[in-house]
Amino acid sequence: MARPVVWIPRRLSEATLARARRDYEVILNEADTPGTADQIVEMSARVDAMIPCHSERFDAAVVARLDPRLKIVANHSVGTDHCDLPALKARGIAVTNTPGVLADATAELAMMLMLGAARHAVTGDRLVRTGRWDFWSPAFLVGKQVTGARLAIVGMGGVGRALARKARGFDMEIHYHNRRRLPPEQEQGAIHHDSLDTLLPVADFLSLNCPATPETTGLMTTERFRQMPPGSILVNVARGTLVDEAALLMAIESGHLAAAGLDCFREEPGGNPAFAAHESIVMMPHVGSATVRTRDAMGFLALDNIDAFFRGETPPNLL
Structure with a gap:
């Protein structure tokens, strides 16, 4: 046969x-x-x-x-x-x-982007790599501390739960929004939110881990970025269509968002060339599962x- x-x-x-x-x-x-x-x-x-x-x-x-x-x-x-x-x-x-x-590998990359965005990884790497590191001050490259911060996760499927497990190692307080509330054994103490309206205001860090659907397309708009605390950070390792990229740029340029870590974009391959002007945006070419x-x-x-x-x-x- x-x-x-x-x-x-x-x-x-x-x-x-x-x-x-x-x-x-x-x-x-x-x-x-x-x-x-x-x-x-x-x-x-x-x-x-x-x-x-x-x-x-x-x-x-x-x-x-x-x-x-x-x-x-x-x-x-x-x-x-x-x-x-x-x-x-x-x-x-x-x-x-x-x-x-692929949950663990993708969650690892989300943690890398979160830490890199919080601690000025792009700027720091550039300064050392180009031989331009000739200055130090207590005010030099001061970033946002991850330890003890509030992590808001949108989408608590496999990747979201894996990220929550890893974030607990940084003593982060986990909040989440999901289509359905998880059972207690999967929540592991994470705080459930029925809507983004209550989740976003507590998001020191916001990680998008939900699938791309008609309901989630354009999820992060100008209005929703404004709901996040000043100085907060966005991480997206899911799909580029979840984010209004013009709204994200506005939030970065205004200083309302301190930084972002992105592994996916609306246009792939290629990404958004406008992001390259902002070293506060840490970018990877959609390689979350690449181990x-x-x-x-x-x-x-x-x-x-x-x-x-x-x-x-x-x-x-x-x-």
């Missing part, structure tokens, strides 16, 4: 590729460039399964053109805002994701979903 054919449009971890080649016929995009709409449609007639990343978009127009041969889209991501899930379901195509395995351990785990979970599907079982992460 012929083995199923799997298209992998981006270069996944070596361990993932080795396992995939062991069990399937693999077509790998060696160029490691985002799959275009035409490429996705073309490959759908040649393969039984795909393991796309967030860079491959399955909008309604693309889904309408897919060949019936394609049976499963096993995303190498937690977020699925690049997929039109109703359209794929209507075509009978199974869709899965990789939840749970060897996590990339292996994501790839293996995508393959677990495909394995189950072709055994005739329900994939563990079927959406």
Whole structure:
């Protein structure tokens, strides 16, 4: 019996590729460039399964053109805002994701951005790196202390809870807003807020960890930044669409926000060039899950979903 054919449009971890080649016929995009709409449609007639990343978009127009041969889209991501899930379901195509395995890595990056934004990491690095550190004063690069501060988390899924665990090591007071209140064993003493209206005013640090949905698009507006305390700091390791970037710039330039730490942007790749003028904005190129351990785990979970599907079982992460 012929083995199923799997298209992998981006270069996944070596361990993932080795396992995939062991069990399937693999077509790998060696160029490691985002799959275009035409490429996705073309490959759908040649393969039984795909393991796309967030860079491959399955909008309604693309889904309408897919060949019936394609049976499963096993995303190498937690977020699925690049997929039109109703359209794929209507075509009978199974869709899965990789939840749970990237929470710690992404939370680590959120902590790095929080600390870097709080302690002037961009400016300090530039001064030392360029040989321009020739001055010291008690008023030099005075930042905001993380220890004992209030951390407000929007979205207490896996990443939000992992961040809360790590923040407790800094004696931070955890506040959160979520679609549903967590049970006490998951709250671990965190203070629940029914709305952003009560959460934002206590946010010395605000971390966005919620998914991108129609309800969360443009979540952080000028009005909501004004609700945060003067001198507070924003961290976003979720999706760039959560933030009105013009409003964020205004909040930074006015001094109402002391700093921001961003791993995601409305335009990716590339980011927002206007942010580069502000060393109080610490930026990373959407690499929250980029550790060897996590990339292996994501790839293996995508393959677990495909394995189950072709055994005739329900994939563990079927959406």
